[in-house]
Amino acid sequence: MPIDVKAVRSQTRGVLNVAHFNNAGSSLMSRxxxxxxxxxxxxxxxxxxxxxxxxxxxxxxxxxxxxxxxxxxxxxxxxxxxxxxxxxxxxxxxxxxxxxxxxxxxxxxxxxxxxxxxxxxxxxxxxxxxxxxxxxxxxxxxxxxxxxxxxxxxxxxxxxxxxxxxxxxxxxxxxxxxxxxxxxxxxxxxxxxxxxxxxxxxxxxxxxxxxxxxxxxxxxxxxxxxxxxxxxxxxxxxxxxxxxxxxxxxxxxxxxxxxxxxxxxxxxxxxxxxxxxxxxxxxxLGLDAVQDRVAGLAEQLRRELAAVPGVAVHDRGITRCGIVTFSVAGREPGSIRSRLADHRINVSVAPGPFTDAHAVLSQTAQGPDMVVRASVHYYNTEAEIRRLVGLLR
Ligand SMILES: Cc1ncc(COP(=O)(O)O)c(C=O)c1O
CATH class of the missing domain: 3.40.640.10 (Type I PLP-dependent aspartate aminotransferase-like (Major domain))
Structure with a gap:
């Protein structure tokens, strides 16, 4: 059974306040x-x-x-x-x-x-x-x-x-x-x-x-x-x-x-x-249904981000998940995060995929040190994604 998005959102008080794309940090609890x-x-x-x-x-x-x-x-x-x-x-x-x-x-x-x-x-x-x-x-x-x-x-x-x-x-x-x-x-x-x-x-x-x-x-x-x-x-x-x-x-x-x-x-x-x-x-809910929805939303986000001039999506791997990383030319990830926060959109800033998690291991410098991390969950909506991408644009 696919996720009933309306039902899960009605059981999540936080969606009334924020578009929460920091699920890799800490998700919104359900009611x-x-x-x-x-x-x-x-x-x-x-x-x-x-x-x-x-x-x-x-x-x-x-x-x-x-x-x-x-x-x-x-x-x-x-x-x-x-x-x-x-x-x-x-x-x-x-x-x-x-x-x-x-x-x-x-x-x-x-x-x-x-x-x-x-x-x-x-x-x-x-x-x-x-x-x-x-x-x-x-x-x-x-x-x-x-x-x-x-x-x-x-x-x-x-x-x-x-x-x-x-x-x-x-x-x-x-x-x-x-x-x-x-x-x-x-x-x-x-x-x-x-x-x-x-x-x-x-x-x-x-x-x-x-x-x-x-x-x-x-x-x-x-x-x-x-x-x-x-x-x-x-x-x-x-x-x-x-x-x-x-x-x-x-x-x-x-x-x-x-x-x-x-x-x-x-x-x-x-x-x-x-x-x-x-x-x-x-x-x-069923973890298969959760994965389908999360992976689908993340792909939508990557696709829409990639179409914005100046935005680079950095995710790697063959099988991808709900974590989406990107950078915006000429902008610090931290300033993107706070500008989005002004619009009640939560994202986070994290070390880039070409560095290790806390830059403890050295990696080849093929990408930015720090990136914006927008991590989706099943209660996010296509409209929230469009709003996020629209603001970036
Ligand atoms: C991959 C990974 N492992 C472990 C942890 C640590 O979990 P906790 O903060 O609950 O100790 C995190 C937290 O961000 C993580 O991303």
């Missing part, structure tokens, strides 16, 4: 999500935080099953977290590394992940190998294969959808190669989750991290982590507390058996419930 969060906060106000959580215990537990359904996992393979970076790091910092092992990453790896991997590399005497892009700007699968065959690889860590590039990396093919080589595959799905179907079996990843506020339309400060059951028991979390482990004997401890070993005890129950509601909302 059911916002009501879930505020409803729980209200219960905390009325009866107390612990008591409200007890009242919502079943619904809180269901968040794990909802996330599991979203990505084709089991609930015991899911942990909840406060952001995508922490979710990702909770698993990655737990891998047992041996000196001189190699970490394979892509050029468009998320900048924050690169910094974390550098710290791990320095601490554990690891080598980071940056895989080439193929001619389309995606991770070069043949280079990956060659590096896997060279051996001594501790992990392949890749970003599914880079934060400002428009492309979708060929994650399932990468997962297939990693599996064949017996190498753990860590996938950062923060920008892909919520805008396309994800299935951890098809992707072949051992770890997947997703954030709530972007295309999933969850509240800020929410995220999830998936760790494959067969990998879970080999990963002792870098940090423990009374939620992730229990004391054993007089000096020991025992880490819990499920993915919640990567969580800590205190969390925002309202946020988690909102995340669960956002996941259920996405599942009810």
């Amino acid at each position: 059911p999500v916002a009501d879930t969060v505020t409803g729980h906060l209200r219960r905390e106000e009325e009866i107390g935080g612990y008591e409200a959580a007890e009242e919502a215990a079943d619904r809180l537990e269901n968040v794990y099953s909802s996330v599991a359904r979203l990505i084709g996992a089991q609930p015991n393979e899911v942990a909840l977290a406060e952001n995508g970076s922490r979710a990702w790091a909770a698993a990655v910092y737990s891998f047992p590394f041996l000196p001189r092992m190699r970490l394979l990453i892509g050029r468009t790896e998320y900048g924050g992940n690169v910094i974390a991997l550098r710290q791990l590399a320095q601490r554990n005497y690891l080598q980071i190998v940056v895989l080439d892009d193929d001619p389309h700007g995606q991770v070069d699968v043949e280079h990956l294969q060659a590096e896997l065959e060279r051996g001594n690889v501790a992990m392949v860590a890749l970003t599914h959808v880079p934060m400002a590039n428009g492309l979708v990396n060929p994650a399932a093919e990468i997962g297939r190669r990693c599996r064949a080589a017996g190498v753990p595959f860590v996938l950062d799905a923060c920008q892909s989750v919520g805008q396309m179907p994800l299935d951890v079996q098809a992707l072949g990843c051992d770890v997947l991290a997703g954030t709530g506020r972007k295309f999933l339309r969850g509240p800020r400060g929410t995220a999830f982590l998936y760790v494959r059951a067969s990998v879970l028991e080999r990963l002792e979390p870098a940090m423990l507390d009374g939620h992730s482990a229990v004391p054993a004997g007089t000096e020991g401890f025992e880490v819990r058996g499920d993915a919640r070993r990567f969580e800590s005890w205190e969390s925002s129950a309202a946020g988690r419930l909102g995340l669960g509601r956002a996941v259920d909302y996405a599942l009810a």
Whole structure:
């Protein structure tokens, strides 16, 4: 069933105020999500935080099953977290590394992940190998294969959808190669989750991290982590507390058996419930329908932008998504952003597709350092796109 745009817009208060093209930053929450969060906060106000959580215990537990359904996992393979970076790091910092092992990453790896991997590399005497892009700007699968065959690889860590590039990396093919080589595959799905179907079996990843506020339309400060059951028991979390482990004997401890070993005890129950509601909302719409609509709107935007004199569209890749990047000759991306904001159109500014996410990795200078990023969601309309492009013109 295609997305009923009128219906989803009627459930999104924000569309009355703004044309929101910053969904790769943080989407507009739907009314059911916002009501879930505020409803729980209200219960905390009325009866107390612990008591409200007890009242919502079943619904809180269901968040794990909802996330599991979203990505084709089991609930015991899911942990909840406060952001995508922490979710990702909770698993990655737990891998047992041996000196001189190699970490394979892509050029468009998320900048924050690169910094974390550098710290791990320095601490554990690891080598980071940056895989080439193929001619389309995606991770070069043949280079990956060659590096896997060279051996001594501790992990392949890749970003599914880079934060400002428009492309979708060929994650399932990468997962297939990693599996064949017996190498753990860590996938950062923060920008892909919520805008396309994800299935951890098809992707072949051992770890997947997703954030709530972007295309999933969850509240800020929410995220999830998936760790494959067969990998879970080999990963002792870098940090423990009374939620992730229990004391054993007089000096020991025992880490819990499920993915919640990567969580800590205190969390925002309202946020988690909102995340669960956002996941259920996405599942009810259907992620195939979401992807169709998002990709279609993004293509319309690229086409119309490309027809404006002085505008260059920079997206790369064979399979493209809802992230659209462009620049305007003679104009700073920041000034475009603020001029559009004057007209209540939200876009963001991001490092260009020819730089990595936070310019941590050096790239060839084939495009601007900074670009305007206009990221669409299914609740955007063709008319909003025409208004955006008309103003640029
Ligand atoms: C590709 C990618 N990975 C990870 C993150 C980090 O997510 P969070 O801000 O929830 O930690 C982002 C955020 O922009 C991202 O774009």
